Amino acid sequence: MRIYFSFFVAILLTLVVGKTSCFGQEEFPQGIIPGAFEKVWPLNEGISRVIQEGKYGFIRASGEIVVAPVYDKGSDFQQGRAKVTLNGKSGFIDTEGELVVPLMYDRVWSYQDSVAMVVLNGQYGFLGYTGYPVIPLEYDHAQYASEGRLILSREGKSAYFSTDGKRITEMVYDDAMPYFNGKAKVRMDVQTFYIDLSGNCVEGCE
Numbered sequence: 001m002r003i004y005f006s007f008f009v010a011i012l013l014t015l016v017v018g019k020t021s022c023f024g025q026e027e028f029p030q031g032i033i034p035g036a037f038e039k040v041w042p043l044n045e046g047i048s049r050v051i052q053e054g055k056y057g058f059i060r061a062s063g064e065i066v067v068a069p070v071y072d073k074g075s076d077f078q079q080g081r082a083k084v085t086l087n088g089k090s091g092f093i094d095t096e097g098e099l100v101v102p103l104m105y106d107r108v109w110s111y112q113d114s115v116a117m118v119v120l121n122g123q124y125g126f127l128g129y130t131g132y133p134v135i136p137l138e139y140d141h142a143q144y145a146s147e148g149r150l151i152l153s154r155e156g157k158s159a160y161f162s163t164d165g166k167r168i169t170e171m172v173y174d175d176a177m178p179y180f181n182g183k184a185k186v187r188m189d190v191q192t193f194y195i196d197l198s199g200n201c202v203e204g205c206e
Helices: 002-017
Strands: 047-052 055-060 065-071 081-086 089-094 099-105 116-120 123-127 133-139 141-144 149-154 157-162 175-180 183-188 191-195 201-203
Touching: 047 065, 065 081, 081 099, 099 116, 116 133, 116 141, 123 141, 133 141, 133 149, 149 175, 157 175
Parallel strands: none
Antiparallel strands: 047 055, 055 065, 081 089, 089 099, 116 123, 123 133, 141 149, 149 157, 175 183, 183 191, 191 201
């Protein structure tokens, strides 16, 4: 009986402070003082989110604090950037905890292909890695289109852009889908067809 009890305690300690969770193998920060945070998320890019008294912060794998819990919301790091929100406005911090994109946007999305989608006063655009707009915030809607492409929409019409801000197509599509294996499905009026990464029709052309 004592052997089974010891085995149970060892498993419990591993789940609480070790490297696994009940959902599978996950890496957690080490060296955290028990009870220091209400919740600790698994490491992502070497940094973990934490929460204390309803505020979000970030710590390294060693337990070193990157940012004390001061934000109302926080996300995992992606491509060296993490979304943070305070008093209803959002921006990004880097892995040193520095605010590299000011807390000025109504909503931000995680970086993909080194750009981040943002919205302010109902207008969408994309920021580059340094926080400078590569596509101005002047569109009604936007989305990541994968394979280095973006979709921007205005007044019911959509166009494709590259992640460096170059327009690939005219704003003529009534529907525009993300790319998959180098092709994207689009619709103009009743005609549906596929375009390549350069915006040329490659399938269903008439």
